[in-house]
Amino acid sequence: MKAVITVIGKDSVGILAKVSEACSKADVNIVEVTQSVLQDMFAMIMLVEIDKSNIGFEQLQANLKAVGKSTNTKVHVMHEDIFNSMHRI
Numbered sequence: 270m271k272a273v274i275t276v277i278g279k280d281s282v283g284i285l286a287k288v289s290e291a292c293s294k295a296d297v298n299i300v301e302v303t304q305s306v307l308q309d310m311f312a313m314i315m316l317v318e319i320d321k322s323n324i325g326f327e328q329l330q331a332n333l334k335a336v337g338k339s340t341n342t343k344v345h346v347m348h349e350d351i352f353n354s355m356h357r358i
Contacts (some may be wrong), residue, residue, distance in 0.1 A: 270320040271300070271349040274333060278342030280311040287336050288315070288344065293331065296323045311342065319348075 276288060285304065291297055297317045306314035324330060330346045336343030 270318070271315050272297075272319045272326070272329075273347045273349065274313075274315040274317060275345045275347075276311065276340075276342050278311055278340065280306050280309050281340060284311055284340045284342060285313065287340055288313070288333065289312075291332050291336050292317060294330055295312070296321050297329065303355065311335040 274288065274292075276284060277333060278284075292315075295345075298321070299315055299317050302313065304311070305353040306312075317349055319326065319329065324332070326346075326348065333344045333346050336342075
């Protein structure tokens with residue numbers, strides 16, 4: 270099972286590190302990352318594997334939301350099935 274994590278907000282030091290640390294603590298494997306900084310805005314999309322996570326999906330969402338709060342960013346976690354359904358033509 271996979272999930273998509275998106276992070277958007279004002280750029281600051283350590284955003285990627287804090288999101289990665291939260292994933293690591295939950296045994297969530299980061300498969301792919303893309304990020305951009307446009308002027309002072311940070312945008313990142315991560316594809317992660319959640320099938321071996323040591324916490325539930327809702328707890329992962331809550332943990333990453335807390336990371337967003339601490340970094341003054343918006344963090345959204347979406348299960349791959351929902352992501353695929355939303356983007357199917």
